[in-house]
Amino acid sequence: MRHIPEDExxxxxxxxxxxxxxxxIESHLAACASCQAARDGIAALRDRTTALLARLAPPRSFPTxxxxxxxxxxxxxxxxxxxxxxxxxxxxxxxxxxxxxTASHLTNPAGSARVASGAxxxxxxxxxxxxxxxxxxxxxxxxxxxxxxxxxxxRARTPRRPTRVARRATxxxxxxxxxxxxxxxxxxxxxxxxxxxxxxxxxxxxWRTMSWVGAQAEAGEKLPYIDGLPIVQVQVQAxxxxxxxxxxxxxQLSSGEVIRTIEGPAxxxxxxxxxxxxxxxxxxxxxxxxxRSSPVSPERIDGSMAMQxxxxxxxxxGALPPDSLLAMIRRLNAEMRxx
Amino acid sequence: xxxxxxxxxxxxxxxxxxxxxxxxxxxxxxxDLAQEVFVRAxxxxxxxxxxxxxxVAANLARDEARAAVRRKRHLTLLKAxxxxxxxxxxxxxxxxxxxxxxxxxxxxxxxxxxxxxxxxLLWDAGLxxxxxxxxxxxxxxxxxxTLARARRRLVEAHDRQNPSKGTHAAHx
Numbered sequence: 001m002r003h004i005p006e007d008e009x010x011x012x013x014x015x016x017x018x019x020x021x022x023x024x025i026e027s028h029l030a031a032c033a034s035c036q037a038a039r040d041g042i043a044a045l046r047d048r049t050t051a052l053l054a055r056l057a058p059p060r061s062f063p064t065x066x067x068x069x070x071x072x073x074x075x076x077x078x079x080x081x082x083x084x085x086x087x088x089x090x091x092x093x094x095x096x097x098x099x100x101x102t103a104s105h106l107t108n109p110a111g112s113a114r115v116a117s118g119a120x121x122x123x124x125x126x127x128x129x130x131x132x133x134x135x136x137x138x139x140x141x142x143x144x145x146x147x148x149x150x151x152x153x154x155r156a157r158t159p160r161r162p163t164r165v166a167r168r169a170t171x172x173x174x175x176x177x178x179x180x181x182x183x184x185x186x187x188x189x190x191x192x193x194x195x196x197x198x199x200x201x202x203x204x205x206x207w208r209t210m211s212w213v214g215a216q217a218e219a220g221e222k223l224p225y226i227d228g229l230p231i232v233q234v235q236v237q238a239x240x241x242x243x244x245x246x247x248x249x250x251x252q253l254s255s256g257e258v259i260r261t262i263e264g265p266a267x268x269x270x271x272x273x274x275x276x277x278x279x280x281x282x283x284x285x286x287x288x289x290x291x292r293s294s295p296v297s298p299e300r301i302d303g304s305m306a307m308q309x310x311x312x313x314x315x316x317x318g319a320l321p322p323d324s325l326l327a328m329i330r331r332l333n334a335e336m337r338x339x
Numbered sequence: 340x341x342x343x344x345x346x347x348x349x350x351x352x353x354x355x356x357x358x359x360x361x362x363x364x365x366x367x368x369x370x371d372l373a374q375e376v377f378v379r380a381x382x383x384x385x386x387x388x389x390x391x392x393x394x395v396a397a398n399l400a401r402d403e404a405r406a407a408v409r410r411k412r413h414l415t416l417l418k419a420x421x422x423x424x425x426x427x428x429x430x431x432x433x434x435x436x437x438x439x440x441x442x443x444x445x446x447x448x449x450x451x452x453x454x455x456x457x458x459x460l461l462w463d464a465g466l467x468x469x470x471x472x473x474x475x476x477x478x479x480x481x482x483x484x485t486l487a488r489a490r491r492r493l494v495e496a497h498d499r500q501n502p503s504k505g506t507h508a509a510h511x
Contacts, residue, residue: 006487007483007484007486008483009487010483010484010486010487010490011468011480011483011486014462014486015467016467016468016479016482016483042487045490045494046490048490048494049489049493049494050463052444052493052494053361053444053448053459053460053463053493055440055444056357056360056361056445057360058360058366058369058370059366061356061366063352063353064374066377069374069377069381070381072374073378073382076378076382080382
């Protein structure tokens with residue numbers, strides 16, 4: 001007859017065996033004196049261990065009330081959301097990218113089909129409507145327009161008119177799309193945690209990190225992103241009723257830096273940028289190419305840049321040296337235009 | 340409102356503190372970490388909270404040990420930790436407060452391999468075989484084997500240091 005191995009006796013005494021295993025062991029024990037002795041030895045060893053470990057106990061204390069922990073957890077959850085948001089902006093510099101976003105289909109809705117099928121670059125006329133964004137509440141931190149580096153002469157002479165952000169100005173183009181022609185990007189989403197949805201609208205408040213598919217559903221399939229770069233995060237701030245959501249798509253360059261493309265109602269984007277600029281006084285791109293961006297007024301020299309079309313705005317931020325970012329923008333512009 | 344986590348907190352907080360204390364050897368720190376564990380549980384709402392709580396506690400303790408090693412916070416390394424795994428030894432002044440009996444168990448515990456020690460501590464914290472298996476990646480069937488070895492080694496190591504009182508029964 002097989003005797004019970006030592007580890008099985010441990011498991012038996014620790015109640016780590018199934019009922020049928022226990023029955024088997026018990027029936028053997030009833031008839032086997034040596035296994036009984038083994039069991040008693042192991043039981044003693046077990047008690048001895050427990051007694052030894054019991055010496056290693058901290059002084060007894062009174063646990064903090066659970067309510068206190070609950071409050072701490074609430075604070076941490078909201079702080080985490082805030083951190084996600086802050087992380088998007090810390091050490092970023094902000095620059096504008098036109099990259100095909102002002103394509104003719106915006107002014108000419110019929111053109112969207114052409115763009116969607118890989119139509120050529122935006123016309124100068126469309127680009128001419130790029131405008132300096134002015135937010136009366138944060139005048140010193142106003143995102144200004146820098147024209148993309150790769151411009152043709154027509155566009156270089158295009159006057160840029162300062163304009164108020166008028167949300168209703170181009171209601172019919174508020175469903176503006178970033179080209180959706182591009183193949184779905186390689187998805188490389190970071191772990192997604194979706195806090196409960198909320199209708200609250202507050203710039204530094206309720207951001208949701210979403211899956212690519214979820215964000216697409218929210219945005220109606222229109223998400224700003226740069227083709228060819230892996231997407232690491234999609235953040236969405238739900239709009240108020242009838243308002244388009246504010247989207248931030250983070251993508252990683254091969255060099256490891258993360259760039260973010262922001263698209264949404266112009267006022268929200270510019271506020272977002274303004275907020276960012278205020279907390280980051282590092283002179284940004286606007287000083288790099290002052291000749292090209294000459295109409296940028298001096299008080300905006302340390303401002304940021306964005307691209308506005310109607311009541312929509314798109315911007316790119318990245319923790320890159322200004323010249324690298326400009327180079328990247330140039331490249332992206334070229335890429336987007338060639339699509 | 341009473342929820343599952345609150346009940347878990349009432350029933351296992353002490354066990355979590357003890358589990359952590361046996362890793363960081365600092366009662367106050369162990370309590371801080373235990374609270375952190377439950378705060379995280381509240382924020383994450385894990386599916387299997389009991390196992391989750393101990394898994395997070397183990398991680399926090401590990402981070403703590405690494406940080407302690409990094410800071411070289413007056414470490415009094417217990418002699419002959421058989422594997423080069425960093426063990427957070429009691430700070431010198433804390434040791435004084437502990438009596439010999441405590442120190443001898445501490446030292447005996449430090450002679451176990453990290454895995455044996457972990458499983459023994461998890462068992463002692465009240466986790467079941469399946470929970471221990473789930474947390475350590477061990478097969479359920481191997482938990483008994485590991486515990487058998489860990490117990491034997493702990494008692495042997497302890498008795499080696501205290502040959503006079505080695506053989507007679509446990510002080511409880």
